[in-house]
Amino acid sequence: MKKNEGEVPQYYVEHSHPEIISREIFDMVKQEFEKRKGIKSRSGSNMFSSKIVCGDCGGFYGSKVWHSNDKYRRVIWRCNHKYKNEKRCQTPIIREVQIKEKFVDVINRLIQDKTSVIADCEKIIAELRDTSTIENKELKLKAEQNVLYNSMKELVNQMAHSKNVNAEIEGKNIEINQNRELPAQALRQYENLKNQYEKNNEKLIKLENTRLEWRVKKQRTLELLDKIKNQNNLITDFDEQMWYTLVEKVIVNRDGNLNFELKNGVKF
Numbered sequence: 001m002k003k004n005e006g007e008v009p010q011y012y013v014e015h016s017h018p019e020i021i022s023r024e025i026f027d028m029v030k031q032e033f034e035k036r037k038g039i040k041s042r043s044g045s046n047m048f049s050s051k052i053v054c055g056d057c058g059g060f061y062g063s064k065v066w067h068s069n070d071k072y073r074r075v076i077w078r079c080n081h082k083y084k085n086e087k088r089c090q091t092p093i094i095r096e097v098q099i100k101e102k103f104v105d106v107i108n109r110l111i112q113d114k115t116s117v118i119a120d121c122e123k124i125i126a127e128l129r130d131t132s133t134i135e136n137k138e139l140k141l142k143a144e145q146n147v148l149y150n151s152m153k154e155l156v157n158q159m160a161h162s163k164n165v166n167a168e169i170e171g172k173n174i175e176i177n178q179n180r181e182l183p184a185q186a187l188r189q190y191e192n193l194k195n196q197y198e199k200n201n202e203k204l205i206k207l208e209n210t211r212l213e214w215r216v217k218k219q220r221t222l223e224l225l226d227k228i229k230n231q232n233n234l235i236t237d238f239d240e241q242m243w244y245t246l247v248e249k250v251i252v253n254r255d256g257n258l259n260f261e262l263k264n265g266v267k268f
């Protein structure tokens, strides 16, 4: 096996329909992989990119440097689409320190509420562990796909054999279509089968995505559980590693309130 040098595992490229797999899931898997490799792909202010979401338009916040050349230099974050949307977003700019403070607060609430957080995590893990419902749906669809595929093949064969035949009537050479109805009718039938087949394929891809998503979520919840179990003291400073492990996104509201959404889906 080739030594992996930090690239996303080929598996996701070869067998997971990379052109259809949602960007979000692909990123999730990629992050997961990088984390395991111990790669610190982002640092400093980049750590907040693609994490801070505008409560008005749903777009990401981006950073801007103010007073880049003097002692008042500071980094602020604001909606990237603030001036692009027809209706200007009314969400405020925020400073990194605000995000960090709220993060410390959220983590401390988790730690204080340890018992119920652990119970919640365990419940979530148990639910995510059982993917049999999804797998059964996939099996049923795949069987259906087989039937559809065979029917399509048969129709194609039929169409191929329903050629016009030459015949001689009263000395004249004329063309008779032995089964005039077949091609048009068969084509329609074929189209129907194909539509169904494509619909099923989309469903299959969605199911596969869901299964992948569950797996990543489960992994993340396990990590959260692990962190929480081992964290006995309240934290006082921002912790970059915890930020990466735990925070899915932060939504900025118009009043400047920050809503945290953790990677296992828990909201604060």
Ligand SMILES: [Zn+2]
Binding pocket: 054, 055, 056, 057, 058, 059, 079, 080, 081, 082, 089, 091
């Ligand atoms: Zn916005």
